[in-house]
Amino acid sequence: MNALSPVTQAAKPPRVWHRFTPAERIGRSMVYVLSAIAVVWSLRTIEVIPEFLYDAPEQTADLFRRMWPFDWAFYPEQVHDALIETFHIATLGTLLALVLALPLAFLAARNFTRNPALNWLAQFIFVSSRSVNSLIWALLFVAIFGPGALAGVMSIAFRSIGFIGKLFSEALEEAQKGPVEALTATGAPRAMILVKGYWPQVEPAFWSVALLRWDINIRESAVLGLVGAGGIGVALDASLNNLYWDQVGLILAVIFSVVVVTEIVTSWLRARLI
Template identity: 60%
Template sequence: MTTAHIDKEWQRFTPSERIARFAIYLCLVSAIVWSWQTVEVIPEFLYDAPVQFADMFQRMVPLDFAFYPEAIHAAMVETLHIATLGTLFTLIFAIPLALLNAPNITPSKTLNWVAQFFLVSSRSVNSLVWALLFIALFGPGMLAGIMAIAIRSIGFVGKLLAEAITEVNMGPIEALKATGASSASILLKGYWPQIMPAFYSIVLFRWDINVRESAVLGLVGAGGVGVILNDAQNLFEWQKVAMVLVSIFTVVIIAEAVVIQIRNKLI
């Protein structure tokens, strides 16, 4: 009596998985083709772009270095103030929402969904749109920029902070609860030591992002160096435009280096 030997060929994906992958790829390609068809590209402008770019670059050099102490420096300091104050105001709203969104602190599903709604609403609207809304409320200037940065950052900081809270080790928390510690003591002695590195990283990273976003808020009148950039562009003063762009690039690099040094010291 003999038994039939059946050779089985190993396959990475099952037929249903291959069909699903093919369907996903087909949808992606179709979306790209459909999106490209809706983009109105004027061939004449596209072919002429290298020449126009070279002409603009020639107009930008040499840089107008005298324009920096004249107008850019004060506007750049204002930009840093907008980013810093906006980040600090963010914490006033982001921390409570993060606590409400963390199920191990707030077990109520309703409160979790309410906090999630505000966090999603915050980060779903671009900073420039928030700036336009606050300009309509407060008028053009730094206050509109600060509020735009603050409201836009709530969703980012709150979501990442809530995830950090959710992932803490519950052993120390349970031990504190067993001793009858108060809620404030549990937060300060149980949760805070575990989420402190993540908290500092999130806040510093968001401040770094806000420095970049604050630089363009002035394009819609929300203060900062963007106002100077917009005025120089409107007057076709390309040497001043180049000086503003170089200043923004330099400040962003310095801010990145500062964030790295502070993170290394605190964490």
């Protein structure tokens, strides 16, 4: 007789399996309840003014009517040069950040630099760089260098060091240690272990992080002008202040198309590099 017949099966105690233990189930329900409370609580504190909320659709429609048709003549006058400047700010800022972040990333990677104090120092620089928004960096650098593109480049660079450094040092820490061990065994000096053991492993990650940051920096440098750090944001700020909505509309459309184009270019490049 088959050992797995229904009769013998029924004789056994039922075997049950639950994904979570009772304690885990209670814990999970608590998280759901607390999340619901948090949502209700925050909705009550943001103090929505109902009147403004009700006529929001009308206001939005009105804004679009003021923007259209765009003031096309404004493009050659001011927008084009500002756009080029935005590109320059983003690209130079990214390059500067790459140069500064690369050595720091090697210091931060615990498998390459076996000194906790240096690891910590590099991590600290990354965290400081990332904890400050580009706009805040821009305010600082406008105060130091005065308004203009230089302040923009510096603020983009300082914000990007942390981003590039953190992601690249993580890629370094994930590098396989086998090839590094093999090169150590050949008697290669440390600099060569870096160049021939680590770098070939992390090179795709490096270019991918660099491209991603350049893509983000194009978008960020578009608003830096709001605090006077150069680029297309300066023109946007001026048009907003003058309530020239047809110019504002044009600038927003230009920023949008630039972001779309860089997105396409960077994903094409990334697919090619890796």
